[in-house]
Amino acid sequence: xxxxxxxxxxxxxxxxxxxxxVGLPWALVALPRRxxxxxxxxxxxxxxxxxxxxxxxxxxxxxxxxxNLLRLEWVLGGTGVIAAVGWVLVWVIRTPPPSPxxxxxxxEQNQAIEPPRRQERDGNTEDDVGGRGAALSLRFxxxxxxxxxxxxxxxxxxxxxxxxxxxxDALWVYxxxxxxxxxxxHIPTSIEYYPQFLPLQHTFLQLAVGGIDDHAAxxxxxxxxxxSILAVYVMGNRLFSRRVGIFAAAIWALYPHMGEWSRYxxxxxxxxxxxxxxxxxFVMALEKQLSVTTYQLxxxxxxxxxxxxxxxxxxxxxxxFLGIGLWTKPTMGAxxxxxxxxxVAGIWGWRAKRGGGSASSYR
Numbered sequence: 215x216x217x218x219x220x221x222x223x224x225x226x227x228x229x230x231x232x233x234x235x236v237g238l239p240w241a242l243v244a245l246p247r248r249x250x251x252x253x254x255x256x257x258x259x260x261x262x263x264x265x266x267x268x269x270x271x272x273x274x275x276x277x278x279x280x281x282n283l284l285r286l287e288w289v290l291g292g293t294g295v296i297a298a299v300g301w302v303l304v305w306v307i308r309t310p311p312p313s314p315x316x317x318x319x320x321x322e323q324n325q326a327i328e329p330p331r332r333q334e335r336d337g338n339t340e341d342d343v344g345g346r347g348a349a350l351s352l353r354f355x356x357x358x359x360x361x362x363x364x365x366x367x368x369x370x371x372x373x374x375x376x377x378x379x380x381x382x383d384a385l386w387v388y389x390x391x392x393x394x395x396x397x398x399x400h401i402p403t404s405i406e407y408y409p410q411f412l413p414l415q416h417t418f419l420q421l422a423v424g425g426i427d428d429h430a431a432x433x434x435x436x437x438x439x440x441x442s443i444l445a446v447y448v449m450g451n452r453l454f455s456r457r458v459g460i461f462a463a464a465i466w467a468l469y470p471h472m473g474e475w476s477r478y479x480x481x482x483x484x485x486x487x488x489x490x491x492x493x494x495x496f497v498m499a500l501e502k503q504l505s506v507t508t509y510q511l512x513x514x515x516x517x518x519x520x521x522x523x524x525x526x527x528x529x530x531x532x533x534x535f536l537g538i539g540l541w542t543k544p545t546m547g548a549x550x551x552x553x554x555x556x557x558v559a560g561i562w563g564w565r566a567k568r569g570g571g572s573a574s575s576y577r
Contacts, residue, residue: 284395
């Protein structure tokens with residue numbers, strides 16, 4: 215087996231820990247329980263939260279000057295605590311509290327209330343509470359696009375694994391910084407460029423394999439690549455339909471510049487990942503017509519909850535995506551201006567509606 219594949223595969227245990235061990239429980243904690251069955255959405259949050267939590271802890275360790283705490287044992291110890299807390303919370307909230315049975319007329323039996331079903335815009339019917347992630351039959355063009363995306367991902371994984379860090383930006387920023395943090399054991403105060411989200415991931419994987427290795431460090435890039443594709447799908451699916459999600463994700467995945475960016479690990483890929491996730495959940499938090507039937511595995515009646523509960527959770531997730539994006543590249547701050555414009559537009563529309571006239575009357 216070529217050395218570059220061996221080095222890339224050597225990082226797999228660390229990647230599994232970062233995503234499945236640390237990211238997955240906190241993705242489940244953040245999402246409303248009805249969304250746990252939406253595997254694509256859970257995977258999207260897992261690929262974002264895992265690196266964010268690991269690098270946040272590494273930043274704390276690396277900021278202690280002179281202590282050289284940026285070592286594998288310290289990283290695993292802290293992230294182990296973070297993961298344990300997350301899994302405990304998942305265990306606690308995995309089963310909803312018992313709900314009182316509804317009052318029926320005399321002689322009637324209590325029966326479980328079935329979750330409502332919705333009609334997809336493309337003609338497919340699925341559960342409103344979890345069907346977005348359900349395995350439904352795909353049309354020919356949808357299967358074709360999914361297949362093309364899968365082929366593109368395989369080709370790009372080979373490209374990422376084969377090449378070391380070569381592009382100027384990647385070599386100077388996260389390639390160089392990731393090596394520097396690995397060797398020093400801390401983040402020197404003289405480093406004043408991009409935030410350390412991607413450099414510290416490079417550092418974590420090199421610590422995991424026991425030395426400087428570009429192929430191991432770059433092993434995280436395809437996963438951020440996949441995360442950006444899943445984020446585009448989630449946005450199209452949740453805001454429109456599954457078909458829109460597939461087409462939007464395919465357009466982004468097959469975009470020529472996306473292939474070039476993925477080869478050398480440009481920051482535009484994780485920034486797009488976080489920006490799209492922030493936009494999707496921000497808009498979902500504004501939705502008014504949300505189903506409020508909580509999915510239950512038991513034969514108990516479903517609980518009706520205020521829409522604000524779900525809107526608030528989606529708003530928090532959008533804020534977390536924004537924070538991770540700012541932890542990736544400063545240009546993510548453009549999303550803040552977008553939210554400000556949405557707020558101005560909302561106030562403008564509210565004033566127009568309250569005044570009984572059109573917005574043009576306030577010009």
